[in-house]
Amino acid sequence: MVAAGRLYAAGGGLLAVMPLAMVLANRSSPAVVGLAALAFLAGRCLEDAAACREHLLRPLVSALGGTALAFLAWCLVSLSWTPFPASALRVLGEFLPTLAAAYLLAALAPGRIPAFAPRLAAGVIGLAGLLIAGDLASDLALERALGRRVAAFVHNRPALTLDLVAGPVALVLWRRRARGPATAVIALAALGVLRSISGAAQLGLLAGAAMFALARVLPPRIGIGLAGLGLGLAVALAPVEGDLLARIMPEAAHERLVQSSSRARVAIARSFGASVAADPWRGAGVGTSARFAETPVAGTVPPEMRVLLGVGHPHNSFLQVWAELGLPGAVLASLALMLLLARIARLPQPDRAAALGLVAGTAAIAFVEHNGWAAWWTAGLGAAISWMRAASKPGAITGSGMDDSA
Structure with a gap:
């Protein structure tokens, strides 16, 4: 179907260029991911509306999906006692639409991402890494040229976004036997991250790389066990x-x-x-x-x-869950994380190692840095998961962007 194929091309292009958009405007990822999600949703509905509903509803009735919904329900229940309902609604007004877009993208994009998108994403990630490194080396010449605030921390969010998407995009390329571009993606993303002033981004890079390396050489149960221990301690020890x-x-x-x-x-x-x-x-x-x-x-x-x-937030998303949602929120978050690891345990190599690397890098960043409800962070996670799921679908990226086995 020509119209659906064009929508998939638009969605794949938007998904691919998101890291560069973050360099140019470091709050842009929610809008980019939202538009990409709408493109894939429209394409899937044109192609087969019944199958589209199945793709969207099936994950929600799984144990992981039910736990995630229960966590969100507890967030809404907490509105009944929050002393600042207007502030809470503003937070949820940014977080929930972005979360919905991220879910749509992760559920519908794999299997319909056009063939040009991974290489475009590779070029974009490489360019983003070079721009971050070059701009910081030139005393923020790019920021001056754009007439924006001249401060090195403007590249922190783009660097954190590279942490999220570089590994999954490299995995897609590796699966397609594009080994050179896959290696370049990792190297240039690492350049941007290491050159940035974001300690959280650098910690995420190191934690993700270490977990990936361990998961490649350790027996599956031990790798999953280490990840589970780390996540469990992150939640339990946060207070x-x-x-x-x-x-x-x-x-x-x-x-x-x-x-x-x-x-x-x-x-x-x-x-x-x-x-x-x-x-x-x-x-x-x-x-x-x-x-x-x-x-x-x-x-x-x-x-x-x-x-x-x-100060605005506790600089630890696990602690933020405890402070805002108490023991029920912490328990539901822990259960969701463990169910996620159970899903990852069923993946083949190198997908399992890449997924564990993404989990470890994300958890390391969340443990030291940011607001867990931030829309730009949620959008980046949605993009990373979409690429991870695309890599795990054999033949899912095709010349036409259409794959009936998805």
């Missing part, structure tokens, strides 16, 4: 992260990490951890991190711990 680091982190380590504001991060983690200890059962409500210092639970925290509750 006491600050106290643990305050006790075991030497002063020399803080000196080496002065650019990452490690002392402030430890103090922030201790403050949010104290709030979790004060109300561990239900949390303050979804989307409250931006105004956490004004929540009722903040008033129960020791005075010396309250100041840093006003």
Whole structure:
């Protein structure tokens, strides 16, 4: 069907260029992913509306899909006690539409991505890495030319996006026996990430690469077990992260990490951890991190711990879940992560190693850096998962973009 093929070409092109869009406008990924998702949705509906519904509904009735829906339902339930419903609705108003677009893309794009898209994505990722490195080396000449704010951190989000998509795109190319472009994608993405000032992006790159290497050489059960242990500890220890680091982190380590504001991060983690200890059962409500210092639970925290509750978020998505959604949110998030690993365990190599690398890199970033509900982050994850799923479908990327086996 010609019309559907054109829509798939548009969607595949948008999916491919998203990393470059982030370099040029570092909040653009939700719009790009949203348009790509709409293109694939329209194409699938034109091709076969009944099959499209099946692709969208089938994952939601699985154990993983049901757990994810339960987590989202708990987020909505928490609106009943949040002290800032307008702020929470603004957060969800950005997060939920982007999450829906990411889901549409991951469910519908694999099997319909046109043949040109992986090589276009490879070129875009390479260009994005070079632009980040070159712009920072030239004292942000690109930002000056574009008339934008001149600050090195503007490339942090693009670098984090490269962390997410480079491995899955390389896997697609590797599956198509394009070994040179696959290697170049990883190398140039790493250049941009390592040249950036984002410690989170660099940590994500190292964690993802290490997990990929281990998963390639270890027996499957051990690789999955290590990932499960890491994710379980990330959730379980999040409320006491600050106290643990305050006790075991030497002063020399803080000196080496002065650019990452490690002392402030430890103090922030201790403050949010104290709030979790004060109300561990239900949390303050979804989307409250931006105004956490004004929540009722903040008033129960020791005075010396309250100041840093006003920083906007705890710089740890696992801790953010605890602080906002309490024990039920943490349990549902943990269950979803374990069910995800069970899915990954069934993948063949090298897909399993690449997927575990993506999980490890994502978890490492989430543990140290950002707001878990950020739309740009959700969009990047949706793009990465779409490429991962495309790689796992034999023959899913074709000249016409049409594959009846999908």
